Amino acid sequence: MTDEDASQAATAAVPADDLASIRDALLSWYEADHREFPWRETDDPYEILVSEVMSQQTQLGRVVDAWEDFLDRWPTAADLSAADRADVVAFWSDHSLGYNNRARYLHEAARQVSEEYDGEFPQTPEELSELMGVGPYTANAVASFAFNNGNAVVDTNVKRVLYRAFDVADDDAAFEATAAELLPAGESRVWNNAMMELGGVACEKKPRCDEAGCPWREWCHAYQTGDFTAPDVPTQPSFEGSRRQFRGRIVRLLGEHDEMDLDTLGHRIRVDYTPDGEHGREWLRDLLSDLSEDGLVQVEEGDDQISARLR
Template sequence: MSEATFRLTTHQQRSPASFHKLLLPWYDTHRRSFPWRSTRTPYNILVSEIMLQQTQASRVVDFYKRWLKKFPTFNSLARASRGDVLRMWSGLGYNNRAIRLHELARYVVTQHRSHLPHNPEDLQKLPGIGKYTAHAIACFAFGQSIPVVDVNVKRVLTRWTNNVRAPHELISDTAAWNLAERLIPHHRAYDWNQALMDLGSLVCTARRPRCVECPVHQCCCSAFSPLLMQSIQRDKKREPSRKGIPRRLYRGRILKLLHTTPRTSRQIAAELWKKFSTHDVRWLTEVLKQMCSDGIVRKNRTKYALVE
């Protein structure tokens, strides 16, 4: 079949019905198994969604299980100290997420009697809850037939509707949400949203899409596109680092060091590096200042400690 014929055929077949018919059976067979997909408890769904931000799902699983053993409800999390929350989060990274989740739990307990609202509009009024998280909770916990658009879904929808020229091309947020709304099969909204996410994570990946394995390549505008298949690497923003190690990893190490014992900046430096200079200590002090501003660490005279 020629490329011209292929393009004509895919254009004719590119309808919501054909998309549903091809993707949902694939999902039924290839769906990923995660503990948060076997629950409809709103609190559990919220915890998973916060943990999954900027973190691979495979890394989240153990943290999610441990977290729910320690803090199984909004009330138990709201009663916890900041220090206990940060200790439980330690190792997952981006610790501000733990602080936001802790503050949100206290807000939900005091302002909503420990219950989350059911619709995305009211969920977005809660502190720290954006459009994606609100829609995820409304769909995955409360069963609403609404779209849930993350970066994986946005990438799939971009390629399905456009003959993209490079792997990193994406349609606008507004266009993605509008299209996702039109595509929802209302009898299987939960499965549909999860299917799009799984397709984007497993097959329609950012830099190496596997069109041969894709269940919807028959109705995808970008399937087997020569420019797309070149897998052009997008330049990544270089992370702030020291001695070749990203700053975010240093923050995690510092957090672990302060779990039990307050330390001075030089004592922390001695734990981080075998040899260090005054420039290293100066850099470390700036990192500690930022952690203090973030509410993760506090300074008492010359020593730093975990916020309790």
């Protein structure tokens, strides 16, 4: 996919008329309630860099104690630069933080800041990428969270969110373009935190849309169709002919009509619908019951007919 194709895909994926509402919904959700991590309470680039390096393939809950212990021992880049590298590697190993070369790279990056940048951290993703062991993702994260001037962060969680919510193609260029389209100008710190929070607590591999109060349910392709596959989630059973497919058809049809009676709806969603047959009223009422429990559909039973409408 070319950059132009990716840009067009992003424009198609995110409903332009709803972009402001989509942004506001996520930021309001994040600011109302989110997980408390100590590195979210600082804009010190050294402290944020340490958290980013420690968080690579390590559960965040385990990182908190290690991060605090590390900063107690080496509170500044200058302190870390002056430390014996063997001590840093030993700390890394003792705290089970993964590959020891990350400790060596972090130590070298601190030396670069102290000696090559006169103790002042570079502030842009491009400059931060010059530090040892700091790749594009980490550089952008530090620029975003320390200086609020990063680009859209795209990690595995964010890809999962974009794939599900806006049906973005499983293509890195498409993910990058859509993430950039969504990012509000000048708000990379709060926006990137919010996107990662959404992927971390609501749009996990096993989604918790309703439990976590996902703010994008109104626009989410996966929520409307029931298809929660994603690049890092095993493929679900065939979509063709599945309950997920018919759930999606019901939601789309009811979105086009104020209200539909049971049999009219049944005939519209499948050609072999027969009221008293295998795929008839009982089958359809079961689907509507699921959608009602999910808060998507309202079912009304009158004296002689059953009808459905979107909530």
